[in-house]
Amino acid sequence: MHQPTDALYAHPHPEVEDFRFDQRVAEVFPDMIQRSIPGYTTIIDGIGQLAARFSQPDSALYDLGCSLGGASLSMGRYVSTDGCRIIGIDNSQPMVERCRLHVEAFKTPTPVTVVCQDILDVDFEPASVIVMNFTLQFVEPEVRQDLLQRLYDALLPGGLLILSEKVNHPHPCTNDAWVDLHHEFKRRNGYSELEISQKRTALENVMRLDSLQTHLDRLTRLGFEQPSVWFQCYNFLSMMAIKGESGDE
Numbered sequence: 001m002h003q004p005t006d007a008l009y010a011h012p013h014p015e016v017e018d019f020r021f022d023q024r025v026a027e028v029f030p031d032m033i034q035r036s037i038p039g040y041t042t043i044i045d046g047i048g049q050l051a052a053r054f055s056q057p058d059s060a061l062y063d064l065g066c067s068l069g070g071a072s073l074s075m076g077r078y079v080s081t082d083g084c085r086i087i088g089i090d091n092s093q094p095m096v097e098r099c100r101l102h103v104e105a106f107k108t109p110t111p112v113t114v115v116c117q118d119i120l121d122v123d124f125e126p127a128s129v130i131v132m133n134f135t136l137q138f139v140e141p142e143v144r145q146d147l148l149q150r151l152y153d154a155l156l157p158g159g160l161l162i163l164s165e166k167v168n169h170p171h172p173c174t175n176d177a178w179v180d181l182h183h184e185f186k187r188r189n190g191y192s193e194l195e196i197s198q199k200r201t202a203l204e205n206v207m208r209l210d211s212l213q214t215h216l217d218r219l220t221r222l223g224f225e226q227p228s229v230w231f232q233c234y235n236f237l238s239m240m241a242i243k244g245e246s247g248d249e
């Protein structure tokens with residue numbers, strides 16, 4: 001299927017505005033995310049496989065900040081556990097509208113419902129799998145802990161949280177290397193210096209990154225058992241964290 005090319009930052013913007021998941025971004029999003037996140041396809045496929053392994057009968061599987069439904073559809077394809085339902089949630093109306101079209105077009109064995117809502121306002125149902133694929137980094141840092149606490153509470157014993165994030169590294173030398181390698185990845189994918197630098201400016205105020213250690217410490221404090229990284233390429237990684245069977249460690 002032909003995907004429109006992301007050229008949102010190809011020409012000089014007199015003033016680079018804060019990045020928003022608006023209509024223009026939604027239109028080019030498949031191309032944008034593929035050319036911006038190293039390993040995106042591998043992560044999406046891994047999410048489906050992990051969901052199949054950890055899904056429990058008659059439970060919800062959430063995809064928070066679902067955008068066009070990449071992770072929801074991957075779970076829908078891989079999960080065949082009885083009575084599971086996948087719920088994709090995003091607060092961008094243009095994303096949700098397009099996501100619904102994708103879900104319609106790729107009917108999956110496990111059904112997917114798409115809801116337009118802020119994930120901070122959701123009353124979560126008991127869930128066996130919760131995915132946040134590059135979404136937490138757009139949530140205000142001050143409320144991340146509370147949100148994760150509510151996700152932990154919603155998870156069933158043995159349930160799985162998959163958390164993918166762009167991270168920074170406390171060691172400047174390592175951090176610079178990761179940032180440069182990511183920019184080189186974008187160049188190889190056809191982005192110009194102007195596109196890379198304007199997008200970076202646009203993201204500066206809206207995408208606040210934590211370090212891997214901050215993420216792991218926060219998940220451990222919440223009670224998750226030995227959270228770990230199952231995918232990493234440069235400063236893009238995906239963690240998995242399991243809620244213990246007793247649910248109260």
Ligand SMILES: C[S@@+](CC[C@H](N)C(=O)[O-])C[C@H]1O[C@@H](n2cnc3c(N)ncnc32)[C@H](O)[C@@H]1O
Pocket residue numbers: 021033064065066067068069070071089090091092095117118119120132133134135138139
């Ligand atoms: C980088 S995209 C996520 C990509 C997507 N998960 C995937 O796998 O293709 C971040 C998404 O999170 C959504 N988002 C950010 N903050 C949100 C919030 N508070 N509530 C709901 N959605 C949010 C944005 O609208 C955007 O669609």
Ligand SMILES: O=C(O)C(=O)C[C@]1(C(=O)O)C=C[C@H](O)C=C1
Pocket residue numbers: 032033036037134166199203
């Ligand atoms: O384009 C970048 O530099 C990114 O950091 C990629 C990133 C993300 O990590 O969520 C940022 C915004 C969206 O366009 C999609 C991907």
